[in-house]
Amino acid sequence: MTNQSDMTNYLQTFVEGMISSGVEQAVISPGSRSTPLALLLHRQEKIETFIEVDERSAAFFALGLSKTSLKPVVLLCTSGTAAANYYPAICEANASHIPLIILTTDRPHELRQVGAPQAMDQFHLFQSHVKEFIEMAIPEGTKTMLDYAYWQGMRATDTACQIPKGPIHLNFPLREPLLPDLDRTLIIEKATEILVGKKQLSEEQLLECVDAWQEKKGVLVIGGSHTPKEAEVFIKLAETLNWPIISDPLANITSCGKTSPLIMNYADLFIQEVEMSQRPEVVVRFGMLPISKNTMFWLQSLDDATTIYFVDETGDWQDQLKQTQVAIQAEEQTFARAIIEKVKVKTVDSWCNQWIDWQLTTEQQLNELSDMNTLNETTASILVHKKMAENGQLFVSNSNAIRFLDRFSTAEANHYQLFGNRGINGIDGIVSTALGMCATNPERQNVLLIGDLAMYHDMNGLLLAKRYNLPLTIVLLNNNGGGIFSFLSQRQLEVADFEPIFGTPIDLDFSLVAQLYNAKYIKAESLEQLALLLDATQKQPKFQIIEVVGDRQENVQLYEKVVAGLKEKFGKNK
Amino acid sequence: MTNQSDMTNYLQTFVEGMISSGVEQAVISPGSRSTPLALLLHRQEKIETFIEVDERSAAFFALGLSKTSLKPVVLLCTSGTAAANYYPAICEANASHIPLIILTTDRPHELRQVGAPQAMDQFHLFQSHVKEFIEMAIPEGTKTMLDYAYWQGMRATDTACQIPKGPIHLNFPLREPLLPDLDRTLIIEKATEILVGKKQLSEEQLLECVDAWQEKKGVLVIGGSHTPKEAEVFIKLAETLNWPIISDPLANITSCGKTSPLIMNYADLFIQEVEMSQRPEVVVRFGMLPISKNTMFWLQSLDDATTIYFVDETGDWQDQLKQTQVAIQAEEQTFARAIIEKVKVKTVDSWCNQWIDWQLTTEQQLNELSDMNTLNETTASILVHKKMAENGQLFVSNSNAIRFLDRFSTAEANHYQLFGNRGINGIDGIVSTALGMCATNPERQNVLLIGDLAMYHDMNGLLLAKRYNLPLTIVLLNNNGGGIFSFLSQRQLEVADFEPIFGTPIDLDFSLVAQLYNAKYIKAESLEQLALLLDATQKQPKFQIIEVVGDRQENVQLYEKVVAGLKEKFGKNK
Structure with missing residues (x-):
């Protein structure tokens, strides 16, 4: 049995090591095996903690925090499938070089391969999608082992932050009793200075x-x-x-x-x-x-x-x-x-x-199109870009949303920062990542531009907005299904093949979603109204969903009209 | 470039191989790279297909289908993080020996390690949590390669079904164009008979x-x-x-x-x-x-x-x-x-x-307690057990729900089947797994007993009920948070430590959730009312949420009262 005080010292020393290498935030998902680390992170004044029950959303939220703060962020969960829920965000973090420190807790060796409840093989759980996997030692209180715990916390965090940055996974075998000794205070004086060089040409x-x-x-x-x-x-x-x-x-x-x-x-x-x-x-x-x-x-x-x-x-x-x-x-x-x-x-x-x-010439062609003056998914996206305020933060979802911005947004005098998950371009975890962005700078204007499928995929993330009063404005482009496929070769298919597999309408009333998570809900009926709503987000940020009802066919038709006009103007094929 | 007709023959032959080994159902998540397999499965008359956008829910749904039908079930998704969302369900399937055939699609070799969009390392993606990982060959139309495709479909499916059963992962590198030739029909006469022996003692x-x-x-x-x-x-x-x-x-x-x-x-x-x-x-x-x-x-x-x-x-x-x-x-x-x-x-x-x-004596002690006659989470759980009809199917969530049944339900004359996810005991994916159970035998009485955190964790799964009219009755034990921790050592903590990390109230109005997914919603106010509602599920199954408002403290107090009474009766410590 591990001594309660030894375990506490060991884990707290590890946490101090992470702090020495720059950790300031942690996202915790509740569980039993992770109890001592959860309590020590929660009690640690130098670390801001967030709690989220759905580990998938928790991990994307951590991704968003780190993406915006440019600092390493800790994730903590219990044993078993909990950690497997982190996987999508970890793959994205690895591809886009975001330093997440993933702490999973585990049965100790004597409770492995014995059918113990909520136990599974957590070794190299995230395969090639983390920079390192580290199996920590069972907690012990000797100086050697406290030095080791500090070293791993400091070194692993730094490794995550070295170029190319990326996630690191540490697995902690912990024995019962799992309650740490919260009354004792270990004073740790250690701090390691790290001077980082840059790759430069001669x-x-x-x-x-x-x-x-x-x-x-x-x-x-x-x-x-x-x-x-x-x-x-x-x-x-x-x-x-x-x-x-x-x-x-x-x-x-x-x-x-x-x-x-x-x-x-x-x-x-x-x-x-x-x-x-x-x-x-x-x-x-x-x-x-x-x-x-x-x-x-x-x-x-x-x-x-x-x-x-x-x-x-x-x-x-x-x-x-x-x-x-x-x-x-x-x-x-x-x-x-x-x-x-x-x-x-x-x-x-x-x-x-x-x-x-x-x-x-392209600008001129766009100006000639009347569709560019009515509300649709394309014009709504352009307007969001134009209405971003000084130092605002815009998160753009994958699939169609980012393509609207790519094709149609112009460089304007407004200065803001655009974020996205373009490591692997999934439509998963977008809401939570955007909320991580918002949580880093909640006093700024924070906007998410997202389609209905991506919104549905990570709806659970909205609980974070509710719990932490995160003033994110969500501009929801709702074309009721997978709009991107109407731009791809799949659109040649018969409707009977296309709609169930690619169209995938989900028919969700997002005003109910807003109500569920205490967000304000508005359906934008015109470009003018949307402009006013976006103006308001500059002055008074709040958690709200602004829905723009789109149409998958209309998006394609508008795009094709633009291209046809350009063919005419440039006359390449004449 | 792969010839479109060759690719179609190759993939269709693979599908025929899976059918020969018993595949009858597939759960598909939309995506571009998976297009040819999605269309061939969708068009294949011998296979029933389901579509779900959230791959995590899709995988648990497949788990539920296979758990109930005792047959291998196919999962198909596109490249990238999509597949990573399968991970929790795969870990559970591996631990509880459920034969899932996971098909992921991938960039071909020439688009790997080059920064191609939505591409990541999918080799051994699920680590030790699948029985086998198979990297398929690039589609070709030669007899040798068609024999290979059939063989892998047949053999891999059979491997998943061999004792100990478990999931198998096949990764398909596919080249563009991704649309298969749906007009041609390849007649495949192959079928392989498999005679399975059993381990028997002498x-x-x-x-x-x-x-x-x-x-x-x-x-x-x-x-x-x-x-x-x-x-x-x-x-x-x-x-x-x-x-x-x-x-x-x-x-x-x-x-x-x-x-x-x-x-x-x-x-x-x-x-x-x-x-x-x-x-x-x-x-x-x-x-x-x-x-x-x-x-x-x-x-x-x-x-x-x-x-x-x-x-x-x-x-x-x-x-x-x-x-x-x-x-x-x-x-x-x-x-x-x-x-x-x-x-x-x-x-x-x-x-x-x-x-x-x-x-x-224990039965007598329980009968003496007046709390056993009023509506609470414990009595609601007992009542669900008692009201299960002939051949009904009850899915029970992890954490508290299954413990209420374990402690308090007695063997009665009613004959039904109880299911759960007890491989790794996660609270993730419960809704979808229960819906997979329901989809297998929708004409029977289908009930899910679940707590609020597990319900929240897999809320996305409810879209499957809406899309496929699955008549699941959800009995929701809502104690607004993590009720299990009130039974564990964590309850010794101060409220300021306990509530945010373990209590984790989520304050969701589940009547809105019901409305969002077109479920009927009823809040049960008494045991009598709950009995009537459950009686009705026997005659007319429908998709509904019956909420039982619980109290975390009350659950513990009732349990402690029972134990105190038994200590008195058995007088062991006297």
């Missing part, structure tokens, strides 16, 4: 890039998630080189508050439609490919006359086109700033001017 | 048991899940030996419609309270330990004078007490029947009479 390597890029016909392609501040650097880089810049919405190029004629935010719409008389000599990519399939097809169409550079600090080779000729493994921002300093001569205007023309 | 081994058991003071302890028909055999075995029988509720001893004075259904209440002047010479256990902790402590208190036999066909060593002296690895029913035939002499009545006395 002067020589930098000059090689500058020589290869300046004065060349180039295109900057920015994928992955970046902060608005980082986005500004990319725009500055584009301006320095005088190159057009194509980006993913999550790169925050169109939401960092800077406008520039070089920002090709309509690339998805025009890039496949225009006659490209001048092909680029250089393409410089940062991070993963942007979401736009048309941009991907265009990149794929480039031949060897174009040299493709790929910059990524993590060492991930994110290039499904396998075109990379020069891979630059260095911290992106430091690298971009160094290039900006060294470039002396801009590329001639004639190169970017054709791009600017395409962009303006 | 005549000599059987006689060794009979000699060791007959005329001895013995106790039968039945854990694990058994059908009512199997339960009858265990009762017959007890009668043949003239031994008391202690069982887990899921063994269906108290719900198989047979009454016998030998059934010790109140064992949890009295076994630690009575003065046991005669200790057993033999204990024969079937399956895992029953849920009762008191029974476990009593077993633990036995010394070497008692020989413990453990019968389990699966080869699992389910004995956390590590007392097993004789392990019998043979099919339980065949073994029990053979023993019944061979036993010639019963044990003397004096042995079982003391047990029957304890049982009757």
Whole structure:
């Protein structure tokens, strides 16, 4: 039997180790085996704790906290299937490099492989989707074991935070009695300082890039998630080189508050439609490919006359086109700033001017469409983007929602930050991740743009909003089913095959969902009304669901109308 | 590029292989990469398909289908985090030996490790919680590859169904285009016959048991899940030996419609309270330990004078007490029947009479308590058990719900079947598993007994009831939080520690939940009203939520009152 005081000292020392490496928040799901860690985290003043019964939502909430705070966040649950519910969020955290510290509790060795209740094999439970799996020792109170506990807490947290960041799983075998000794206070004086270096190119390597890029016909392609501040650097880089810049919405190029004629935010719409008389000599990519399939097809169409550079600090080779000729493994921002300093001569205007023309022609085409002035899922998405306030936070769901933003949102003067789960692009856990974002900065404007299926998938997450009074505005694009499939090849199917498998209408009355979780509910009837509602979120944030009723066919028709108009204007196929 | 017709033939042949080994149902979650398999399953007349957007609920629903039909059930989803949502149900299926055939779809090799969207490492995704992981070949249309596809479908399904049964994971790399050729029909004449043998003891081994058991003071302890028909055999075995029988509720001893004075259904209440002047010479256990902790402590208190036999066909060593002296690895029913035939002499009545006395005294004590005549969570649970109709199906949730049944339900003349998820005892996925049970035999009376936290955890599952008109009656024991902890050591904590971490009130209005999913909602105000409502479910099954408002403290107080009364009556500590 483990001594109660020894167990308490051991676990508290472990917690102190995590704190030393930067842990400030923990999300706990109730359970029996996890009792001592839950109580010690709850009692620990330096750690803010959140409680959520559904472990799947709890894990995505932690993901959202860490995504926004940029700090490691702890997850704690009991033994058994509880931990398996963490899996989707862990896969996403691993792919998008978010440092989660997952603590699972377990039967001790003598209660394994014996049919003990709520016990299962938790070793390497999350397979290749965590950076490390650590089986902790049974708690003991010796100096050696307290040093070990501190070390693992400190070291594992730091490992999660090292580039490439990612989740770490620690499994704690705990013996009964499970109640810690809450009356005793162990004073732990330890704190470990960590000085972190950055991957940087040498002067020589930098000059090689500058020589290869300046004065060349180039295109900057920015994928992955970046902060608005980082986005500004990319725009500055584009301006320095005088190159057009194509980006993913999550790169925050169109939401960092800077406008520039070089920002090709309509690339998805025009890039496949225009006659490209001048092909680029250089393409410089940062991070993963942007979401736009048309941009991907265009990149794929480039031949060897174009040299493709790929910059990524993590060492991930994110290039499904396998075109990379020069891979630059260095911290992106430091690298971009160094290039900006060294470039002396801009590329001639004639190169970017054709791009600017395409962009303006597309803008004109959109302005001509009356559908862009009535309320639908596309215009609602554009409006959400436009109505984001200074330092606001917008979380955008996968599937259609992010594609509306990608295709139709332009760089405006408003400065805010866009977030999403684009590691594996699931529609699971979106509500909880957005609430994690909101919980990090609840005083700001916080908005979630989401479709009905993603909303349904993570409805349980709404309990967090209710419990912690999180003032999230949810703009719900409700087309009653899987809207994305109407854009894909599946739409060729007969209705009898399409509707049950891909359309999947769910017929839920979301005003009841709002009532269930104490959210305000409003159905937006017009763009003007939606604008007023969004204006209000800037001044007085509150937990509310604004429903925009959409139509799966209408979304496609609007898109096709835009493309048809562009075909006409650009006359590529004539 | 894979030829569309080759891909179709390959996948259809695979599906035919699964059908040959007994697949009749599939649960599909929508997605793009899984399109060809989804359409082929949907179009296949020999397979009934269900669609559910939330993969976690889909997997538990499949678990419920298979648990009730005793046949292998297919799960299909797209690539990425979708499959990770299956994990909790897979862990449960593996622990409770349910044959699920999990089909995940994946990017082909050339789109792996390249940052392709919605792609992640799906190899051995479910770690040690599946019997097998199979990476399928890229579809090809040669005879060799069609033979391979059929073989894997047939063989993998059979492997899932071999003892010990369990889930199997097949990962399909699929190339675009993803639409199969639905116009062509491949006639597959293959069918493979499988003759399955059973583990049986030899005549000599059987006689060794009979000699060791007959005329001895013995106790039968039945854990694990058994059908009512199997339960009858265990009762017959007890009668043949003239031994008391202690069982887990899921063994269906108290719900198989047979009454016998030998059934010790109140064992949890009295076994630690009575003065046991005669200790057993033999204990024969079937399956895992029953849920009762008191029974476990009593077993633990036995010394070497008692020989413990453990019968389990699966080869699992389910004995956390590590007392097993004789392990019998043979099919339980065949073994029990053979023993019944061979036993010639019963044990003397004096042995079982003391047990029957304890049982009757406990019954008397319960009858004296006025709380047993008013509506509370305990009495509601007893009433549900009593009101189950001929061939009805009752699913009981984990945590408190199953403990109420274990402690307080008696063997009555009503014959029905009780189900639960007792592999790992999670409170996740209960609603969906119960709906899978209901979907298998929707014409019968189908009831779910569940607490509010488990109901909340799997609320999404209710969409299946709405979509498929599943007439499940949900009896919701709502004590607004984690009632089980009020029975455990955690209740010693201060309220400020207990309520947020263990009490976890969720304050949900379940009438809104009912409205959201088109269920009828009734709050039961008295035992009489609840009786009438349950009577009605026998005649006219419908999808409804009957809420019983409970109180966490009241549950404990009632239990403590019972135990105090028994201490008085048995006077062990006097």
